[in-house]
Amino acid sequence: MPNSHKLPWxxxxxxxxxxxxSFKDANGDGIGDLQGLLExxxxxxxxxxxxxxxxxxxxxxxxxxxxxVADFKMVDPLFGDLSTLEQLVKKAHHNGLKLITDLILxxxxxxxxxxxxxxxxxKNPKRDWYIWADPKADGTxxxxxxSVFGGSAWEWDQPSGQYYLHTFxxxxxxLNWRNPEVKEAMLEVMRxxxxxxxxxxxxxxxxxxxxDPQLQDNPPAKPSHPRKxxxxxxxxxxxxxxxxxxxxxxxxxxxxxxxxxxxxFPRLGFGELHGCSWEEWVSYYxxxxxxxxxxxxxxxxxxxxxxxxxREVVERVESILPDWAWPNYALxxxxxxxxxxxxxxxxxxxxxxxxxxxxxxxTIYYGExxxxxxxxxxxxxxxxxxxxxxxxxxxxxxxTPMQWSPRGNANFSPADPEKYWLPVNxxxxxxxxxxxxxxxESMLTLYRRLLFLRANTKALQVGSYQGLDFAPxxxxxxxxxxxxxxxxxxxxxxxxxxxxxxxxxxxxxxILVSTHEREEKNLAGNLVLEKNEGxxxxxx
Ligand code: BGC
Numbered sequence: 224m225p226n227s228h229k230l231p232w233x234x235x236x237x238x239x240x241x242x243x244x245s246f247k248d249a250n251g252d253g254i255g256d257l258q259g260l261l262e263x264x265x266x267x268x269x270x271x272x273x274x275x276x277x278x279x280x281x282x283x284x285x286x287x288x289x290x291x292v293a294d295f296k297m298v299d300p301l302f303g304d305l306s307t308l309e310q311l312v313k314k315a316h317h318n319g320l321k322l323i324t325d326l327i328l329x330x331x332x333x334x335x336x337x338x339x340x341x342x343x344x345x346k347n348p349k350r351d352w353y354i355w356a357d358p359k360a361d362g363t364x365x366x367x368x369x370s371v372f373g374g375s376a377w378e379w380d381q382p383s384g385q386y387y388l389h390t391f392x393x394x395x396x397x398l399n400w401r402n403p404e405v406k407e408a409m410l411e412v413m414r415x416x417x418x419x420x421x422x423x424x425x426x427x428x429x430x431x432x433x434x435d436p437q438l439q440d441n442p443p444a445k446p447s448h449p450r451k452x453x454x455x456x457x458x459x460x461x462x463x464x465x466x467x468x469x470x471x472x473x474x475x476x477x478x479x480x481x482x483x484x485x486x487x488f489p490r491l492g493f494g495e496l497h498g499c500s501w502e503e504w505v506s507y508y509x510x511x512x513x514x515x516x517x518x519x520x521x522x523x524x525x526x527x528x529x530x531x532x533x534r535e536v537v538e539r540v541e542s543i544l545p546d547w548a549w550p551n552y553a554l555x556x557x558x559x560x561x562x563x564x565x566x567x568x569x570x571x572x573x574x575x576x577x578x579x580x581x582x583x584x585x586t587i588y589y590g591e592x593x594x595x596x597x598x599x600x601x602x603x604x605x606x607x608x609x610x611x612x613x614x615x616x617x618x619x620x621x622x623t624p625m626q627w628s629p630r631g632n633a634n635f636s637p638a639d640p641e642k643y644w645l646p647v648n649x650x651x652x653x654x655x656x657x658x659x660x661x662x663x664e665s666m667l668t669l670y671r672r673l674l675f676l677r678a679n680t681k682a683l684q685v686g687s688y689q690g691l692d693f694a695p696x697x698x699x700x701x702x703x704x705x706x707x708x709x710x711x712x713x714x715x716x717x718x719x720x721x722x723x724x725x726x727x728x729x730x731x732x733x734i735l736v737s738t739h740e741r742e743e744k745n746l747a748g749n750l751v752l753e754k755n756e757g758x759x760x761x762x763x
Contacts, residue, residue, distance in 0.1 A: 232321060233423065233491045233516060234549050235684045236273035237579070237674060238586040242557045243278050243302060244288060244644060245624050246589060248636035253643030255624070255635070257303035261311050266656070268318035270592065271674030275315060276323040276425050276493070278557060280308065284334050286394040286608060290325075290427065291332035295412040305419075312420040321422035323493060328409060329428035330395040337408075338396050345383055352405050353396045354388035355380075356438060367440045368464045369456050373612045376464065390431050390464065392608060400432045400473065410480055417484055423491025426477070429507075429515070430496040433470050435463035454613050466496075466503060474507060474514035481516075493551075494518045501543050508548040517551045517584065524559055528566045528574075530699040530716040537581060537701075538690055550583025555591050561621045562588070564597040569755035572669055572738035573714050576757035579673040580703060580712045582688040587670075590625055593659050594666040598623045598648040606645060619645055626651035629658055664740055672736050676759065682708040691729070695721045698752065702729075702762075709762040715752040722751045732762040 247259030257280060267275065279289035282299040289299070298304050315322045331338055340349035356365035356377070364377035364386050370393075377386040378393040388397045398405050413424065441459040474494070482489045494515040496507060507518040520540065526532045540550045554574055555562045563571035571594050578585045597620035602610075610617015623645045624635035632639060633651035640647060648654070659665035677683045686705035694700035697717035703710045711729055715721050724730075725748065732746040736759040746760050 230685060231489070231491075231516075233274070233493075233584060236321065236584065237271070237677065238274045238276050238323065238584060239267060239270070239272040240276045240553075240556065240586055240588045241278065242589055242622055243280055245622050245635075247625060247627070248638070248640070251637045252301070253636050253638040253640040254301060256301070257298070257307040257311055261307065261314055264311075264314050264318055264320070268320060271671060271678055272587065273319060273678070274321040274323055274422070276586065277325060279325045279327065284332055284394065286332070286392055288607070290327050291330075291334075291392065291395045292327055293332040293334040294336075295326075295331075295409075296415050309419060316420065321491075322420070323423040323425055323491060324416055324421050325427055326409075326412070326416075326424040327427040328398070328400075329431045330389065330391060330397045333394045333396055337398075341396075342380055342383060342387070345385070351402050352399055352408075354399050354434070355383075355385045356388070357385055366438045366463075367459070368438075369441075369459060371453065371456050372609050373454060373456075388434070390428070397431070397434075401436060406473075406476070413480065413490075414484060417490055421490070422488075423481075423493060423516075425519075426492055426494040426515070429474075429494035429518075430465050430470070430499070433467040433473060434465075435467060439463045453616060461498075466499060471506070471509070471514060475509065478509065478514055478516075492516050497521065501539055505543045505545075505548070508545070512547045517549060519553060519586075520551050520583075521553060521556070521559075523552055523554055524556075524565075528570060528716070530694070530697050530714065533577065533716075534690055534699045534701075537688070540583070541688055550581070551586065552578055552581055552583050553586040553588070554578055555588030555621070556586075557588070557622055558618055559621060561595060561597045562591055563594045564620075568594055568666075569718075569738075570716065572666065573716065573755060573757040575666070575670055575673060576712065576736065576738060576759060577699075577714060579670075579677050580683055580710070580759055582686065582703065588621075592667055592670040593626060593654055593656055595623075595626060595648065595654055596650065597621050598646065600645065604641075604646075623648050626655040627657060628655050629653075669736070669738060673759070676735055680708070680710070681705040682710050686710070693723065693726055693729075695723045697721065698723070711746075711760040711762055712758070713750060713752060713760065714757040715755060718754045720751065720754055722749065724748070725750050729762060732760040734758055734760050 244255045246255040247263050248255050249258035280298050280302040281292040282294045282297050283289045283291050337349050337352050340347050341353045364375050368376040370376045389395050444458050481492050492515045496518050507515050522536050526536050600619040605611050605617050607617045607619045624640050624647045627634035629652045633647045659667035682703045682705040686703040689702045691700040698721050699714045701712050730748050734744045738757045739753050
């Protein structure tokens with residue numbers, strides 16, 4: 224067991240993802256902003272998390288709500304200005320919170336001056352900063368690559384007589400990372416934010432950065448079912464437009480930069496990669512801790528919510544990671560249906576216990592701590608371009624405003640956000656921070672208890688993990704241990720009571736957290752778990 228004093232911050236912290244548009248609106252325009260977030264730093268600090276991952280705040284035409292960046296070194300006036308961001312960094316640090324910003328490496332907005340120049344004419348010095356290609360002899364796109372958001376990944380540019388590549392919207396042209404000037408320009412962007420004080424980057428779409436330079440066609444998908452159905456994009460094997468082997472040397476360069484730009488305080492590279500095999504996922508940690516610090520692990524989100532399946536994922540992570548690599552887990556994001564919508568409220572509580580007691584850095588999605596659910600957004604009110612282009616795939620439901628109180632607009636904004644962005648979920652009368660803060664049995668109280676316990680317990684932060692085979696059916700038990708400290712986590716995934724005689728070394732302890740209101744705090748001999756109950760027990 225490594226000495227925890229020497230561990231980097233990102234191993235012991237809990238991340239909290241803030242979808243900025245939806246967190247807190249201070250200027251009354253119905254859209255969340257940096258000033259609003261500043262006002263909520265106290266809430267976040269007392270919640271007990273230690274790092275914020277902030278979704279994009281850069282100037283943007285907002286075709287993909289900020290993931291289409293028109294200037295990487297500025298703040299969109301919709302969200303505030305650079306000085307508010309500086310204040311945010313200071314206030315976050317003052318409250319013991321690290322700040323991870325979202326950096327979209329794969330593409331820019333078509334409105335970015337780099338692309339404006341690139342599309343001017345074929346001789347423009349910025350032409351090669353993006354991926355341009357001639358049509359086939361019959362005028363059709365250079366190959367069969369598809370956009371994640373539907374249709375061909377190529378857009379015809381009439382004036383210059385070539386196609387350009389866009390893995391996402393046509394308004395989001397892909398950068399050409401094989402051009403060293405592009406790499407240097409993006410490192411310059413990172414230097415800018417590091418100088419301003421940010422502690423790390425969520426490297427968006429990292430999986431897509433390099434493509435086959437020969438632009439070979441992708442083969443059709445293998446008959447095995449895709450894990451997550453995202454429409455026609457799933458009908459291909461993304462052999463040539465994603466996960467290219469050249470990503471490894473590129474990630475090594477990025478890692479070298481993050482470690483060495485300010486060697487006294489290396490910055491975090493937290494990379495977004497979807498739909499890879501376990502072997503591919505782990506490969507992005509590098510050969511010797513020399514690529515991404517942590518490739519984000521979304522696997523629990525795509526796993527059936529069953530004790531055996533969840534255990535299998537955790538133990539796959541445990542067995543596949545080299546000793547020096549650190550696990551991480553997330554149960555929600557702005558791109559996926561919300562946790563409680565997927566598993567229900569009772570199991571949402573089990574999920575909280577799981578996420579905050581596993582070995583590995585957890586990421587909480589905003590509102591998860593109060594059990595926010597997806598809201599059904601009628602098609603005519605949808606904002607997300609993905610949903611507008613491909614009905615059923617919209618992500619708005621998981622992006623509705625944070626529910627701060629039972630009152631008007633959930634105290635998210637003085638304006639009605641529905642007029643400018645998305646409606647407040649009507650369940651905010653029950654599901655909100657203010658009401659849950661004062662209720663001992665609320666989801667928020669459960670999260671706060673778990674976060675407090677994790678922050679103060681070495682065994683939960685850095686201790687070893689061991690799955691326990693004596694758990695009854697539909698239950699998942701594991702041990703977290705550090706030196707003499709031992710914690711038993713017992714999770715009942717069933718909607719029925721489960722009873723279990725405990726082996727000797729596990730049968731004495733103190734129940735520190737339960738998803739249920741429990742009178743008996745001592746564990747002695749037999750363990751009876753109520754339906755959907757989860758426990759954290761300090762063993763004697
Ligand atoms: C973000 C998505 C976005 C995609 C394309 C990802 O990093 O998580 O929300 O749609 O980039 O821009």
